[in-house]
Amino acid sequence: MASRRIAKSTFNWKALEERVQPTQKTNYTALRAKSNAYLRAVSANPESPPKLDWEYYKAKISIPGLVENFKKEYEAHKTPYPENKMIAQIEQQxxxxxxxxxxxxxxxxxxxxxxxxxxxxxxxKVAFDQMTMEDYRAEFPDLAIDPIERPTFWPHNPEEQLDYKSMEQQATTDH
The missing domain is CATH 1.20.5 (Single alpha-helices involved in coiled-coils or other helix-helix interfaces)
Structure with missing residues (x-):
């Protein structure tokens, strides 16, 4: 049962604030403000209901037994706290x-x-700014210019080579 009084927030807001994304800072600030407002509202009320002066009421009310009945019912009444049915699901999550x-x-x-x-x-590997053409060909044989095995024409891009076929040409030859 939740019968203890929480005097101040035990939540570590600083730890949460460190993890909040900059785009979510306004939502974080709003959440913290709502939480603090709720905590202040709860703290504004006394922890237990005020004690009633039953003798004062006995002196003022002339109906016999009425105050005693109220006193007996008032002291017998216990406000039930809701049962926490969600904690098992939360712990599982x-x-x-x-x-x-x-x-x-x-x-x-x-x-x-x-x-x-x-x-x-x-x-x-050797740094690119210190690499020679031979080093480059040794490291990347498929990308390097090979004038003996695969000669190419300047500027050595695919479009300038003799066997180049555009996308349209490849599409027509494939069908």
Whole structure:
């Protein structure tokens, strides 16, 4: 049962604010303002209902037994707090989300390892500004100009070569 009084927010707003995207800052500010307004409204009311002076009412009301009946019913009345039926679903969602996060982290670590291998390969190669044409042909044989095996005409782009066919020409020869 939720019978304790919350005097101040126990939520870590600073940690949430660090994670909020700049485009969502206005929504974050509105949420925090609503939360603070609700907390102030709850704090404005006393924690428990005020104590009634039953003797004062006995002196003022002349009907015998009426005040005693009210007192007995007032003290017997307990305001029921709603049962929290959603906490099990919320905890299940939290566990599912934690599993998804762990899976994502594992996949990310695998991708990072692959990327680090790619970076290591690139770093092991000669820098482009220090590379000679022979180095370039050794590293990228399919992209380099090969005047012996595949001679080309200047400016060495596909459109200027003798065997070049445009998209339209390729489409007509394929049919």
């Amino acid at each position: 939290i566990e599912e989300t934690k599993c998804e996060i762990e899976e994502f982290k594992e996949q990310s670590e695998e991708r990072i390892a692959e990327y680090q291998k790619s970076v290591a390969i690139i770093k092991s």
